[in-house]
Amino acid sequence: MRAERRSGSLMAAPYAAFLLIFAAYPILFALVLVFLKWDLVTTPVFAGADNMRMLATDTRFWRAVANTFVFLSIHLPLQVASALMLALALNRPLAFRSFWRAAFFLPVVISGAVVAILWSNLYATDVGLINGVLVRIGLRPVPWLTDPSTAMPAIAAMVTWKNVGFYVIIYLAGLQYIPRSCKEAIEIEGASTWQRFRFLTLPLLLPQTILVVTLSTINGFQLFIEPYVMTGGGPLRRTYSIVLYLYTNAFAYQKMGYAATIGVALALIIGSVVFIQRRVIGNAEAL
Amino acid sequence: MxxxxxxxxxxxxxxxxxxxxxxxxxxxxxxxxxxxxxxxxxxxxxxxxxxxxxxxxxxxxxxxxxxxxxxxxxxxxxxxxxxxxxxxxxxxxxxxxxxxxxxxxxxxxxxxxxxxxxxxxxxxxxxxxxxxxxxxxxxxxxxxxxxxxxxxxxxxxxxxxxxxxxxxxxxxxxxxxxxxxxxxxxxxxxxxxxxxxxxxxxxxxxxxxxxxxxxxxxxxxxxxxxxxxxxxxVGTPPMNFVEGRITGENGGAQFNADGMRFDMLPGRMPTTMPSGPVTLGIRPEDMEVDPQSDGPRNGSVAGRVVLVERLGGTSHVHFDAGPNRMLASVTNERLPAVGDAIDVRINGERAHLFVDDQRVSSAS
CATH class of the missing domain: 3.40.50.300 (P-loop containing nucleotide triphosphate hydrolases)
Structure with a gap:
């Protein structure tokens, strides 16, 4: 019994160590930093509630929060709709189905920086592929990343494209679990294709939808690499995300205490948004 | 409708x-x-x-x-x-x-x-x-x-x-x-x-x-x-099948199998006598078990009991008649014991004869 317990602890030890060093320690360190002023070079100084007071009145921070919400308001619906539609399409008997599934999953495993550089070229105003197509069909080119009103939507569309394969997998798994007899029963009962989707498929995919919304919310709040590479937060700070602002404070201004405060605030925001989402969607299920 | x-x-x-x-x-x-x-x-x-x-x-x-x-x-x-x-x-x-x-x-x-x-x-x-x-x-x-x-x-x-x-x-x-x-x-x-x-x-x-x-x-x-x-x-327990041959005339035809002889009822035989192998089919409920064997008689087979399943109302008597394992479903009060030699009377009216797996005769 004791030997069994010892070998169990030993086997869990590597992961426990990993967790302590790379998750628990940074979290504790960040919580401590909230009350400190530190520039990475000199000795940290106790700052009391200074960082929190500064955060409350920092218009740049709140601007970044608003920007991130704009991003999510475009990204979330787009992500759910695109993943669901692709999953439905890929769930049908289709020529080269494995190829399509792999193709849509590929962007998930490509580095975010690479994708951002690739899409910068696609979005380029004068030489980009997208505008090339628009011009060819007789439309005017759009300054995707340099116009304040289109920059964030453009980034949202790109992030949606990059992640869709992952969420398609989640939806495909959910589709496997819909009993065949249910699908046949509703077909015999007289449902059209749309009605089958509306009354059977969509409600039965609710657990997957909750998961997709939750994961893409958490992921979306951490928006960083795309604006960092593509826009630097511009134009007119419209793509300045929370994490980009955190990064700037930490490694450009070397305000480690303040950056940690932003990080903790971000964690709290994510936590409360996800909590509200689960409440809302959970209630929808009960209806 | x-x-x-x-x-x-x-x-x-x-x-x-x-x-x-x-x-x-x-x-x-x-x-x-x-x-x-x-x-x-x-x-x-x-x-x-x-x-x-x-x-x-x-x-x-x-x-x-x-x-x-x-x-x-x-x-x-x-x-x-x-x-x-x-x-x-x-x-x-x-x-x-x-x-x-x-x-x-x-x-x-x-x-x-x-x-x-x-x-x-x-x-x-x-x-x-x-x-x-x-x-x-x-x-x-x-x-x-x-x-x-x-x-x-x-x-x-x-x-x-x-x-x-x-x-x-x-x-x-x-x-x-x-x-x-x-x-x-x-x-x-x-x-x-x-x-x-x-x-x-x-x-x-x-x-x-x-x-x-x-x-x-x-x-x-x-x-x-x-x-x-x-x-x-169709039917539970399922029908017993015994492989054998038909000998004799249409009037007095006999079913012969290893360890078993059974006179077919006149009028229950097909018009042309099957010369090759045939199968006799008897439902378990169309047999009667006499717990005491007093030698082979017409319309009955001799067997030895290998298992008795008591279901309450009816009982299943499994017995060996020659090389054939058969099952009789009986309601008798007096049931035989395992190992007993028994006489099993077959209801000739209800016996079925199959040639090449197609039924050629039997009961109304």
């Missing part, structure tokens, strides 16, 4: 033929049971009637309407599935009413029909529950209610009782039979359970390898099975 007609229906999946030249007329208001083992094609036939499976050849009519190419929703049939196929996210009430809502039936009419079905199936207290909060029997009733409210032309049942335990299965069998007799809806019922088939069916279709073996009333299948397959399939 409409009738259903299968005309030269075949179904092939690639090179595999699942149903071969299937012809059948289901009468108005009839409860017809398709019975057979797995792979017999019974479920495929039902699914072709529902429109869930395409017909490779032939056509299916409901009354005069050719439904062969119609989508399931346009056939006006209702189906009860083996796993019920209830919508897990909907309450019982919603499960019952969805089909009517999809067909744009008026709200008051939906209300009336749901109340009617719930009343008939004792579902009122369950109307606001979800399927997973119901027992197997209750889910089964909801599935039947969902078929009933549609008031379809034809009911289709696909092994609806297989997921229930034995007691509940017997009870639901009685309920389904009673319900069908009251509603008088033409019904096609698929099962692998011959007891279910015998007790429920107005007529039974026995299938094997995608072909009809025999169609008839349950008692006809029991009394006069056309071949050895049907004879062995």
């Amino acid at each position: 409409p009738s259903v007609h299968f005309e030269h229906v075949s179904k092939r999946f690639g090179a595999t033929t699942v149903v071969e030249d299937f012809n059948l007329d289901v009468a108005e208001g009839e409860l017809l049971v398709l019975v057979g083992g797995s792979g017999s094609g019974k479920t495929t036939i039902l699914r072709m009637l529902a429109g869930l499976e395409e017909v490779t050849e032939g056509r299916i009519r409901i009354d005069d309407r050719d439904v062969t190419a119609l989508a399931p929703r346009d056939r006006d049939v209702a189906m009860v599935f083996q796993d019920y196929g209830l919508y897990p996210h909907m309450t019982v009430r919603e499960n019952l009413s969805l089909g009517l809502r999809l067909r744009k039936v008026a709200r008051t009419e939906i209300e009336r029909r749901v109340t009617w079905a719930a009343d008939m199936l004792q579902l009122e207290p369950l109307l606001d529950r979800k399927p997973k909060q119901l027992s197997g029997g209750q889910q089964q009733r909801v599935a039947m209610g969902r078929a009933m409210v549609r008031e379809p032309l034809v009911f289709l049942f696909d092994e609806p009782l297989s997921n229930l335990d034995a007691g509940l299965r017997a009870q639901m069998r009685i309920e389904i039979g009673g319900l069908q007799r009251r509603l008088k809806t033409t019904t096609v019922y698929v099962t692998h359970d011959q007891v279910e088939a015998m007790t429920l069916g107005d007529r039974i279709v026995v299938l094997a390898d995608g072909r009809i073996q025999q169609v008839g009333r349950p008692i006809d299948l029991y009394r006069a099975p056309v071949n050895r397959f049907v004879a062995g399939f």
Whole structure:
């Protein structure tokens, strides 16, 4: 019994160590930093509630929060709709189905920086592929990343494209679990294709939808690499995300205490948004 | 109520033929049971009637309407599935009413029909529950209610009782039979359970390898099975088969097998005497066991008891007659013990003779 317990602890030890060093320690360190002023070079100084007071009145921070919400308001619906539609399409008997599934999953495993550089070229105003197509069909080119009103939507569309394969997998798994007899029963009962989707498929995919919304919310709040590479937060700070602002404070201004405060605030925001989402969607299920 | 007609229906999946030249007329208001083992094609036939499976050849009519190419929703049939196929996210009430809502039936009419079905199936207290909060029997009733409210032309049942335990299965069998007799809806019922088939069916279709073996009333299948397959399939415990030969004249023909001799009743023999190997078939309930053997007599076989199963009312006596293991179903008070030598009287009126697995003689 004791030997069994010892070998169990030993086997869990590597992961426990990993967790302590790379998750628990940074979290504790960040919580401590909230009350400190530190520039990475000199000795940290106790700052009391200074960082929190500064955060409350920092218009740049709140601007970044608003920007991130704009991003999510475009990204979330787009992500759910695109993943669901692709999953439905890929769930049908289709020529080269494995190829399509792999193709849509590929962007998930490509580095975010690479994708951002690739899409910068696609979005380029004068030489980009997208505008090339628009011009060819007789439309005017759009300054995707340099116009304040289109920059964030453009980034949202790109992030949606990059992640869709992952969420398609989640939806495909959910589709496997819909009993065949249910699908046949509703077909015999007289449902059209749309009605089958509306009354059977969509409600039965609710657990997957909750998961997709939750994961893409958490992921979306951490928006960083795309604006960092593509826009630097511009134009007119419209793509300045929370994490980009955190990064700037930490490694450009070397305000480690303040950056940690932003990080903790971000964690709290994510936590409360996800909590509200689960409440809302959970209630929808009960209806 | 409409009738259903299968005309030269075949179904092939690639090179595999699942149903071969299937012809059948289901009468108005009839409860017809398709019975057979797995792979017999019974479920495929039902699914072709529902429109869930395409017909490779032939056509299916409901009354005069050719439904062969119609989508399931346009056939006006209702189906009860083996796993019920209830919508897990909907309450019982919603499960019952969805089909009517999809067909744009008026709200008051939906209300009336749901109340009617719930009343008939004792579902009122369950109307606001979800399927997973119901027992197997209750889910089964909801599935039947969902078929009933549609008031379809034809009911289709696909092994609806297989997921229930034995007691509940017997009870639901009685309920389904009673319900069908009251509603008088033409019904096609698929099962692998011959007891279910015998007790429920107005007529039974026995299938094997995608072909009809025999169609008839349950008692006809029991009394006069056309071949050895049907004879062995219908009846519990199954019929005993003994391989042997016929000797002697038509007037005094005798069945001879290893360790067994049996005088065939005159008039129960085919006109041409079978010269090759034959099979004698005797149902366990058509034998009488005399616990004391006093030597071979006419119409009886001598055997040695190897097992006695006491079921209460009846008992199964397993015995060896020569190399043949046989089973007699008896109601005697005095049962033999294992190892006893016994005399088993065979009811000659009820003995069946098979040549090349086709029945050539027997009982009326």
